[in-house]
Amino acid sequence: xxxMNLVVTGTVGAGKxxxxxxxxxxxxxxxxxxxxxxxxEMKQNTTVAMDFGTLQFGDExxxxxYGTPGQIxxxxxxxxxxxxxxxYVLLIAAHRPSEFHHARRIMNFMNRRAQIPMIIGIxxxxxxxxxxxxxxxxxxxxQDIAQQPPIVLVNAAxxxxxxxxxxxxxxxxxxxxxAAAAIAG
Numbered sequence: 555x556x557x558m559n560l561v562v563t564g565t566v567g568a569g570k571x572x573x574x575x576x577x578x579x580x581x582x583x584x585x586x587x588x589x590x591x592x593x594x595e596m597k598q599n600t601t602v603a604m605d606f607g608t609l610q611f612g613d614e615x616x617x618x619x620y621g622t623p624g625q626i627x628x629x630x631x632x633x634x635x636x637x638x639x640x641x642y643v644l645l646i647a648a649h650r651p652s653e654f655h656h657a658r659r660i661m662n663f664m665n666r667r668a669q670i671p672m673i674i675g676i677x678x679x680x681x682x683x684x685x686x687x688x689x690x691x692x693x694x695x696x697q698d699i700a701q702q703p704p705i706v707l708v709n710a711a712x713x714x715x716x717x718x719x720x721x722x723x724x725x726x727x728x729x730x731x732x733a734a735a736a737i738a739g
């Protein structure tokens with residue numbers, strides 16, 4: 555059986571823990587603790603190390619899904635988790651444009667440490683003030699649509715929506731690795 559390590563990252567409150575809980579077949583291992591900084595204005599608890607869940611795709615593939623903390627002070631965990639990842643999802647809350655710069659910083663951090671496929675998952679797209687996927691892509695620095703990774707709308711609280719985004723990530727991974735093998739071969 556192939557085990558694929560996936561990382562779910564993004565800003566505080568983008569839905570990383572909820573995303574993993576929505577689809578994991580095991581009880582999610584988490585490191586949620588009471589928020590003691592400005593995060594406490596947004597939510598009571600926050601991830602301080604990681605979340606972990608699993609999802610089985612038939613007898614042939616299991617996904618190990620790791621969620622990162624959103625705060626920059628825990629960036630050492632970003633590095634640890636991305637190191638062995640096959641691919642990652644960057645979650646962005648569409649209704650909080652003030653955090654897009656931080657999301658871009660997380661994405662750049664991850665991309666400097668691992669040259670792996672990624673997709674952008676847009677959460678909270680149904681909230682007042684939500685930006686469009688196209689505007690979020692521009693805010694992340696993607697001027698050319700041909701250069702941007704796949705972008706999916708995802709409801710982190712809906713298991714089916716999360717599963718569809720993970721399928722998109724696995725398909726993107728398979729396409730990217732097949733293309734790289736063709737170039738190398």
